[in-house]
Amino acid sequence: MISVNSLTKRYGAVTAVDDVSFEVKPGQVTGFLGPNGAGKSTTMRILCGLTPATSGTATVLGRPYAALPNPGRHVGVLLDASAQHAGRTGREVLNLGATLMGIDRSRVDEMLSVVGLTDKESNRRIRNYSLGMRQRLGIAHALLGDPQVLVLDEPANGLDPAGIRWMRSLLRGFADEGGTVLLSSHLLNEIERVADDIIVIGRGRIVAQGTKDELLRGAGTTVRATDERALWAALEAEGIVAQAGGSGALLAEAEPAQVGAAAAKHGVALVELRGADGRGLEDMFLELTAADAREEVAA
Numbered sequence: 001m002i003s004v005n006s007l008t009k010r011y012g013a014v015t016a017v018d019d020v021s022f023e024v025k026p027g028q029v030t031g032f033l034g035p036n037g038a039g040k041s042t043t044m045r046i047l048c049g050l051t052p053a054t055s056g057t058a059t060v061l062g063r064p065y066a067a068l069p070n071p072g073r074h075v076g077v078l079l080d081a082s083a084q085h086a087g088r089t090g091r092e093v094l095n096l097g098a099t100l101m102g103i104d105r106s107r108v109d110e111m112l113s114v115v116g117l118t119d120k121e122s123n124r125r126i127r128n129y130s131l132g133m134r135q136r137l138g139i140a141h142a143l144l145g146d147p148q149v150l151v152l153d154e155p156a157n158g159l160d161p162a163g164i165r166w167m168r169s170l171l172r173g174f175a176d177e178g179g180t181v182l183l184s185s186h187l188l189n190e191i192e193r194v195a196d197d198i199i200v201i202g203r204g205r206i207v208a209q210g211t212k213d214e215l216l217r218g219a220g221t222t223v224r225a226t227d228e229r230a231l232w233a234a235l236e237a238e239g240i241v242a243q244a245g246g247s248g249a250l251l252a253e254a255e256p257a258q259v260g261a262a263a264a265k266h267g268v269a270l271v272e273l274r275g276a277d278g279r280g281l282e283d284m285f286l287e288l289t290a291a292d293a294r295e296e297v298a299a
């Protein structure tokens with residue numbers, strides 16, 4: 001469990017994180033979504049004790065990260081895959097991690113195989129790794145201590161499509177076994193495909209949070225009948241507001257079950273009944289991104 005309460009971080013005149021609160025539950029993948037510069041990394045750095053907050057609190061498993069005994073055994077962190085010593089081999093980095101955490105070195109081989117780094121690759125120096133290989137090594141490092149919580153900042157960066165798919169199934173499996181996952185990305189599509197819960201951040205503030213279904217579900221119901229006039233009348237009689245949705249369909253401001261019941265009550269045969277397309281999240285995210293892009297151009 002991760003808990004962030006009224007977290008604020010200011011760098012001089014810049015408020016990178018502005019009164020942010022959210023919870024990340026076990027057994028779920030929570031996507032932390034926001035355009036570049038939204039405050040994702042800063043929030044995660046505070047959560048992992050790398051940056052002090054200006055105000056507010058962030059706890060993992062009920063304590064600030066720094067107060068966890070042997071934190072690597074509880075929280076796997078990947079914030080910057082390129083932050084490892086470039087002159088060390090991947091295997092050396094993992095061996096060092098295992099020693100620091102007091103873990104048997106056999107776990108190193110296990111994790112190398114989980115992330116798909118071959119023996120030969122693991123013995124190369126990190127300066128010769130591609131970004132995708134660095135991400136894989138970072139994930140191996142995060143998983144090394146067999147933690148209950150994973151905090152991953154843009155882990156899919158640099159991975160090829162097969163790598164991204166692999167990462168998704170790894171995170172899904174981790175959460176299905178009861179693990180807690182906080183995963184950041186600036187790509188809606190990436191988050192949409194793996195997350196159960198989504199937190200959207202823009203300019204340091206949370207602009208939306210909820211389950212993926214809640215956020216992606218559009219308001220209302222698309223409904224179509226062979227007799228359009230009868231459908232209008234049935235909805236009106238039941239006090240359901242509707243508007244024309246194009247091609248004979250109506251967009252009703254009610255849940256599909258209510259709309260279906262209204263049609264049945266008035267003997268109207270339906271040919272289509274479904275929740276309206278959820279474009280709300282994408283529109284909101286594009287607005288955030290567009291506003292930031294405009295600012296950058298203007299600067």
Ligand SMILES: Nc1ncnc2c1ncn2[C@@H]1O[C@H](COP(=O)(O)OP(=O)(O)OP(=O)(O)O)[C@@H](O)[C@H]1O
Pocket residue numbers: 011014015016034035036037038039040041042043186
């Ligand atoms: N050390 C720092 N000093 C000054 N400003 C900073 C510092 N770190 C971050 N910022 C600013 O805080 C804001 C949030 O940055 P942050 O890196 O948290 O965003 P992000 O959502 O992780 O972006 P990205 O997707 O590009 O990684 C930005 O305006 C950034 O310039």
